[in-house]
Amino acid sequence: MNTTNRADTPPDSLISRFEVTFGAAPDGVWAAPGRVNLIGEHTDYNQGFVLPFAIEKRARTAVRLRDDSTVRLLSTIGDQGLVEADAAALAPGAVTGWAKYPLGVVWALQQHGIKVPGFDLLLDSDVPLGAGLSSSHAIECALITALNELTGAGLSAEEMVMLTQRAENAFVGAPTGIMDQSASLRGASGHAVFLDCRDQAVQLVPFEAQEAGLVLLVIDTKVSHSHADGGYSSRRASCELGAQILGVSALRDVAVTDLQNARGLLDPTTFRRVHHIVTENDRVxxxxxxxxAHGAAHIGDLLDASHASMRDDFEISCPELNLAVDKARTNGAIGARMTGGGFGGSAIALTPVQDEQQVRDAVILAFAAAGFTRPEIFSVTPSAGAARTS
Structure with a gap:
């Protein structure tokens, strides 16, 4: 999504605006969080391991079912205007702009055999857009949670994860895995979501930075990215090629000890891509x-190694991300890495509380000196997953 984010709208304000816009109260408001990935980048579509967590920033959808098949969508973000579509006539590739995310969910539900009537929807979100914090998946997860309840579909969280992935892959055209939806739908306060992307098994792992005297800072570089572009797709294709040559169903099945042999079988670029995935799984x-065993204060070196691997082996970083990570590390952060799909977006920096302001100031000054857009820096803590809020 490439629009400009706006300030948070309180739930009662969202309901009031819905009533003004659509002439009646919504059936309810459902919210779903964005996510930060602590570690495990591009491992999800390789059936590997990831460790994201849901954040406080959320997409909120006020929804009211209609008696016909008309879908009317309005966003408080930017100047989008009202979007209308026929729920019974949706097709991949036929929708552009932000509306493709909620309409993709409708299409995926229908493909699953769930009849979705028309509805009115008002969207508000404070998940930064294009920042690698999964703003689009937050929209999808908020709506599928709403429609699951309103239609009585009875879908499990695991089923909703797979349906939102289908919406992303087949309707939106973004070859994403299941990490983002899993964090948004299955997150829990105070915990990271340890997800096995092969079988969707989840374990909640305590991530108690505050108790360790730490804060996790997000540095939004303001370099927007899109999962539907060629960079993401080409990395996924390289991983699939590597798995094919190595004779495995997915790179999840390649061990660190197999890498020396793999070097002799793969071209240099494909080997670097494989090397990142295999070592990143091990880092997770x-x-x-x-x-x-030891708590958040002891994972800094793993975060640093993850960033180096994404920068050098997977080649998905950018000057702004590298500068953010370097300045955070040299000014007190115990570990830092880019987070998200890459080619822009955000970095995270695990920082002692007493060094937080120094890290913030150093990054902002460095961006100014380099002529980069001023970054937005904020802290995040693990939060609850998608739910009805009113």
Whole structure:
């Protein structure tokens, strides 16, 4: 999504605006969070491991079912205007702009055999757009949670994860995995979501930065990215090629000890892509073990190694992300990395509370000196997943 984010709208204000816009009260308001990925980048579509968590920033959807098949969508973000569509006539590739995310959910539900009537929807979100914090998945997860309740579909969280992935892959055209939806739908306060992307098994792992005297800062570089572009797709294609040559169903099945042999079988670029995925999976497992045994203060080196791998092996970083990570590390952060799909978006910096302001100031000054757009920096804590709020 490429629009400009706006300030948070309180739930009662969202309901009031819905009533003014559509002439009646909504059936309810449902919210779903964005996410930060602590570690485990591009491992999800390789059937590997990830460790994201839901954040406080959320997409909110006020929804009211209609008696016909007309869908009317309005966003408080930017100057989008009202979008109308026929729920019974949706097709991949036929919708552009922000509306493709909620309409993709409708299409995926219908493909699953769930009849979705028309509805009116008013969207508000304070998840930064294009920042690698999964603003689009927050919209999808808020709406599928609403429609699951309103239609009585009875879908499990796991089923909603797969349906929103289908909406992303087949309707939106973004070859994403299941990490973002899983964090948004299955997140819990105070915990990261340790997800096995092969079988959707989830374990909640305590991530108690505050108790360790730490804060997790998000540095939004303001370099917008899109999962539907060629960079993301080409990385996924390289991973699939590597798995094919190595004779495995997914790179999840390649161990760190297999890499030396893989080097002789793969061209240099494909090997670097494979090397990142295999070592990143191992870093996720190490991070989970470290958090459980020793706590958040001991994962800094793993965050640093993850960023180096994405920068050098997977080549998905950018000058702004590298500068954010470097300045955070040299000014007190115990670990930092880019987060999200790459080619822009945000970095995270795990920082002692007493060094927070120094890190913030140093990053902002460095961006100004480099002629980059001023970044937005804010802290996040693990929060609850998607739910009805009113």
């Amino acid at each position: 497992l190490q991070t989970v073990d470290t958090l459980r």
